[in-house]
Amino acid sequence: MESIQSRAAAFERDLERRNRRIGPHDWSFHVGGGGDAVVLLPGGAGIAIGWLDLAPALHLAYRVVAVDYPSTATTFDELADGVVAILDGEGIGSAQVVGQSAGGMLAEVLSQRAPDRVRSIVFTGTGLYGPEDESRLAARVAATDSTPWEQTRAAAREALRSAWKDSGEAEFWVECVDVAYQRSGQRGAANSLRCLLDLARRLPELQQQPAWQGPSLIVRADDDSLITGLHLQRLRELHPHSEFRPFSDGGHSLLVSRPSDYVATVTDFLNRHRGD
Template sequence: MTTLQHVETRFGTLAYREEGNGPGLPLVLCQRFRGTLDDWDPDFLAPLMANRRMIRFDSAGIGGSQGAVPDSLDGIAEVAIAFLDAMKLDKVDLLGWSLGGFVAQHVALAVPKRIRRLIIAGSGPGGPSEGPEPHPRVREVMAHPQNGEEDFLFLFYADSDTSRAAGRANLARLTAVPNRVPDVTAAGFMSQLKAIGTAKGVRDRLAELSMPVLVANGAHDVMIPAYRSYIISQEAPDAKLILYPDAGHAFLFQYPQEFAAEVSRFLAD
């Protein structure tokens, strides 16, 4: 486990971990709803950091960071941009998962010249969408004060023995992570929930994402149906879509080696 570091921004002191090195721009990771910088699966991180500099951080008010959690996606994106400023990162590759995928799109639209390549995992453009709706139980389960193992498996993995087994293995790896930052607080959870619930979405601006974009999801995501990833791939001008079988929202941790290899190939092109 790398040392937890901190950097000062106008939103407060933000926590981050920096790993790996190598040629090319750093890869910055934006985390999911209710997730911290220590909720990235080690089996996914290890191959990514093998040949490049990688930075994962906690947004304002999350995990090891100070400040208050913004209650809008634009506000959370402003924190991410302030983090890039404080780290003196003029240009990066950006990977966002789930809520982080929404945030990454907002960042790329706000400062397009600073994002060389964009990876949107388990996410969509936000706002109203045609196609399948999230599973009717998602809102109820997401709103639980604490998400136990069954909640986690329902939200993040497909309803199959193989996918659920992968989910339990993912949970075991995360539980074994030492010196974890604090979990997301109730106040932070509510602000994130408001940010998601009030967002209008960016579908009408997807054509502005001129950088190469890699979009990926599990074929059976109950929270953000894979069709919404397909929308991005159709409307962003230079986007590639990958769907993983027998997998849900946490496909990247069910197939950590495979997806890390896809990411590495995409960033190396």
């Protein structure tokens, strides 16, 4: 496999970066390829470069849209509406959606708010937060708002190194997230947590509404320490007919720890549900 720096350069070369003002938020996203549309929703760091291994594998056969999240959004509803606006602007009627971690939670919200824009969903390293997460997330929001910013960034770097300790490319990803933190600032980092807190508080609403029941795939590593069995159970209950692909190991981000397996699993599903 090429170095991660070469793969990142290929991502930037193959996908054009675009910027758009949508409501009160400034969005950045990457577009490349042609054909059936696939939207890639990253995790909580909100960086499209996180898809640097999947996007190049798709762009020759699909029209890929990989988004960066605006640091000013405080709810998944705002993010979902922004994704819809991007689809509108790009002339895309509906798309297959891949969401990792917080991106999978966003995919769930998107499918409920705009079900006609979604043709399939791949949920990876994700589930649904609930009441048991509210106090923890509220404390993290408060701490992020009040702790000296450099101290927060240092703690985040160490947490990421611990989460990705088995990856030889961990330092690249730690640097990418830290650059995103510098760009979003202290308020932006707190806002990403506010999105998660809002979702946890609104869990009953999500569970009461009819869930989207199109083709879906849930991918999970058994040793994911961030998404609990209860989080996963809630998602599977909303999508009882979803395909399920477990891995015995790989942690929270299989795209980082097992990129070849991740790409093969996701592309196989997407290829079976093409719309063109």
